Amino acid sequence: xxxxxxxxxxxxxxxxxxxxxxxxxxxxxxxxxxxxxxxxxxxxxxxxxxxxxxxxxxxxxxxxxxxxxxxxxxxxxxxxxxxxxxxxxxxxxxxxxxxxxxxxxxxxxxxxxxxxxxxxxxxxxxxxxxxxxxxxxxxxxxxxxxxxxxxxxxxxxxxxxxxxxxxxxxxxxxxxxxxxxxxx
Amino acid sequence: xxxxxxxxxxxxxxxxxxxxxxxxxxxxxxxxxxxxxxxxxxxxxxxxxxxxxxxxxxxxxxxxxxxxxxxxxxxxxxxxxxxxxxxxxxxxxxxxxxxxxxxxxxxxxxxxxxxxxxxxxxxxxxxxxxxxxxxxxxxxxxxxxxxxxxxxxxxxxxxxxxxxxxxxxxxxxxxxxxxxxxxxxxxxxxxxxxxxxxxxxxxxxxxxxxxxxxxxxxxxxxxxxxxxxxxxxxxxxx
Numbered sequence: 001x002x003x004x005x006x007x008x009x010x011x012x013x014x015x016x017x018x019x020x021x022x023x024x025x026x027x028x029x030x031x032x033x034x035x036x037x038x039x040x041x042x043x044x045x046x047x048x049x050x051x052x053x054x055x056x057x058x059x060x061x062x063x064x065x066x067x068x069x070x071x072x073x074x075x076x077x078x079x080x081x082x083x084x085x086x087x088x089x090x091x092x093x094x095x096x097x098x099x100x101x102x103x104x105x106x107x108x109x110x111x112x113x114x115x116x117x118x119x120x121x122x123x124x125x126x127x128x129x130x131x132x133x134x135x136x137x138x139x140x141x142x143x144x145x146x147x148x149x150x151x152x153x154x155x156x157x158x159x160x161x162x163x164x165x166x167x168x169x170x171x172x173x174x175x176x177x178x179x180x181x182x183x184x
Numbered sequence: 185x186x187x188x189x190x191x192x193x194x195x196x197x198x199x200x201x202x203x204x205x206x207x208x209x210x211x212x213x214x215x216x217x218x219x220x221x222x223x224x225x226x227x228x229x230x231x232x233x234x235x236x237x238x239x240x241x242x243x244x245x246x247x248x249x250x251x252x253x254x255x256x257x258x259x260x261x262x263x264x265x266x267x268x269x270x271x272x273x274x275x276x277x278x279x280x281x282x283x284x285x286x287x288x289x290x291x292x293x294x295x296x297x298x299x300x301x302x303x304x305x306x307x308x309x310x311x312x313x314x315x316x317x318x319x320x321x322x323x324x325x326x327x328x329x330x331x332x333x334x335x336x337x338x339x340x341x342x343x344x345x346x347x348x349x350x351x352x353x354x355x356x357x358x359x360x361x362x363x364x365x366x367x368x369x370x371x372x373x374x375x376x377x378x379x380x381x382x383x384x385x386x387x388x389x390x391x392x393x394x395x396x397x398x399x400x401x402x403x404x405x406x407x408x409x410x411x412x413x414x415x416x417x418x419x420x421x422x
Binding site for chain 2: 150154
């Protein structure tokens with residue numbers, strides 16, 4: 001039996017997807033059976049995998065996706081305030097990624113061209129209070145909150161995520177060799 | 185004394201007239217570069233090949249090798265500077281690798297891998313640039329142009345057509361096309377031109393051959409750019 005205080009304190013790990021496609025989360029699951037190893041040493045905080053609604057104090061946060069609307073800003077700030085180490089994961093979190101291709105267009109023009117009444121052909125942009133307001137541009141995560149590390153890839157492979165995460169947990173500088181380093 | 189200088193304290197032979205980059209290539213020593221290709225006039229624009237020659241910074245593609253020079257190439261400071269240069273090139277254009285046909289064969293991307301660029305670091309400029317798809321066989325995506333001027337030199341010196349030029353200065357510098365409308369489709373450009381083959385990034389893209397080699401099987405997917413089989417014929421003495 002373990003003496004009191006003998007239990008290993010588990011690392012708290014949060015993950016979230018902002019303006020992303022969940023591809024990075026799918027890739028996270030590509031660590032396959034290593035997730036059992038991870039579960040031995042880490043516990044999930046708020047994450048699409050837990051359904052916890054708000055971030056608690058956590059050690060490492062993995063953020064997928066850029067920042068495209070007011071809700072993304074809110075989530076990013078809450079997570080930054082809760083996490084010791086915040087990692088921008090994937091192309092979208094790092095440079096806006098494919099959603100940022102809209103940055104050359106005016107947001108009002110996009111909305112009024114996309115949302116039109118099929119009968120009157122007049123703009124009918126959804127305006128429910130429940131909808132987060134879109135930002136003028138899609139921003140990389142590091143232009144909204146301070147980012148400690150970036151893990152490139154679209155998505156980074158399961159192996160790359162594993163290497164990065166284990167480096168972080170073991171207190172090493174996370175590094176990817178050529179076979180794991182991809183921007184696409 | 186033999187024609188020899190040192191790179192990172194290793195002796196490297198050279199032929200008089202050779203630049204440091206040419207001599208290094210011939211000796212199988214990698215010095216990074218973007219705007220240099222052996223067939224074209226030296227440009228010294230990208231600064232990736234910056235080395236220390238007897239303690240002073242020089243571009244290895246333009247600086248002649250000389251007896252007894254002590255050249256530093258692979259130092260933490262120089263490599264950090266190279267990474268910053270690549271990062272600045274990334275934020276200055278719109279470089280979205282996942283959507284680019286050149287991914288895996290792109291030298292800018294490969295240099296990002298080489299110097300462990302985990303993010304572009306600087307604030308993205310997201311410039312507003314156009315795509316010119318007016319030519320039947322070749323497309324130009326100005327979003328990805330890094331102004332290396334390889335197409336300018338190839339078109340002027342090899343194809344003798346002078347299709348391309350760089351206009352403007354600083355952040356306003358841009359590639360322009362020599363045709364009545366400024367469009368590639370109205371120029372004398374042809375897919376067989378050398379200028380169509382030299383783009384180190386995904387700016388000049390030949391149509392209807394995209395993805396012939398799958399992403400993942402491309403040169404820099406397989407090997408780092410520094411492992412490229414370096415070959416360089418000895419140039420005539422100038």
